[in-house]
Amino acid sequence: MTEIARLVAAAQRQDATERERQAAFGRIVARFQDMAFGYAYALLGGDREAAEDAAQEAFLAAWRSLPMLAEPAAFPGWFRTIVLRRCQRRRRDSPPVTVPLEAAAHLAAADGDPQRHAERREAAAQVARCLHALPEAERTAALLFYIGDYSQKEIAEFLGVPVTTVKKRLFTARRRLQERMLTMVQDDLHAQRPSRDDAFAARIAAFTREFGQMLVEGVPVLHSLAALAERQEDPRFQSVILEIAQGLREGASGLSGTMARYPEFFDEHYTRAVCLGEDTGTADLQLERLAAGEEIFDDEGRIILRGADDPLIAGCASSVLWQAIHWGESRLRLTARPDGLRLFFRVNGQWQEGWRRYPEVLPALWAHFRTQAGIGGESLPQEGRFSYPTHGGTTYDVQVRVQAAEGGEEMILEAQPR
Known part of the structure; x- marks a missing residue:
């Protein structure tokens, strides 16, 4: 069963509470909101407000009619039909929009630079004109593909057509749009999608x-x-x-x-x-x-440390000590060699390596434990100790020994309860 089918089945369960059913349907809304808006946007000639209203009405109708859907896996195509009917009703009940798609080109803030505002409006209007010039099938495929992160398979399931048909429509749409305009289309639609406000x-x-x-x-x-x-x-x-x-x-x-x-x-x-x-x-x-919007990892995925006083370092030190006490034999070892630092826990009489996920923290841990134990200078071996209070109320005396080892140095920590 696919993820969507599972969510639909959960939203249909009669033995579930109302909150549980609503929670499952909320996930469905989150997955399909951009798809519904993009489809309605294509059908309603680029009228953003009408597309938003039609999408919301379609979700309400889908929620009311969900118990009648016999096959949960058929939800994408079934829901597309609901969106289509809502759009057809709007086109029938409302007069045609006399102002073309350019009316939706309001991407810049009103209090921005007037010249920049005018340039962005003109660019968005140009995007709208190009989309409007595409045949409806190609326009719909392009809108659904560029407005969200939907795969061609997801678009095909929603439209009820083979994946090869979606690929062909996208290929033709891209060929009609110049490369620069294709980038503008993607940026414009991303700015309008409901899930990214x-x-x-x-x-x-x-x-x-x-x-x-x-x-x-x-x-x-x-x-x-x-x-x-x-x-x-x-x-x-x-x-x-x-x-x-x-x-x-x-x-x-x-x-x-x-x-x-x-x-x-x-x-x-x-x-x-x-x-x-x-x-x-x-x-x-x-x-x-x-x-606060801070970056926690750099471009290569490594933790960004904020100096020797970074609270993260103390947290890491406490965490490895806790693991050594509760999962091992209250002993851990840090080795420092030219190829980097490694950390080991003593478990069942053997040293087992740990903390491979965060190697960039280990040099900071080495320095932290030396400082905590009052160890300074370069001569070896050196010893020191510090207290480690746990959340459970027990305080441990941690003995630290730094000594020469094959290819470098090693630090042995052993914790004993007071």
């Missing part, structure tokens, strides 16, 4: 900021998610938050893994940052940085 980004930022604050205050994750869901005005986002909480209750693989199921709300950078927070005990810190 400023309000969407603001909702995610507010959720992230409030979630981080709750974790700082000690509110459990599930309680935090329930409270945040109640605050949401957007039913789609509310349903996603509730599904994340339900997934965690059912034993899903962590908060980041559960969020990754909803890429339309939480992108890869977001879920990687949450995963980093889970692994290092700094979830509140990572959420705070996400809410």
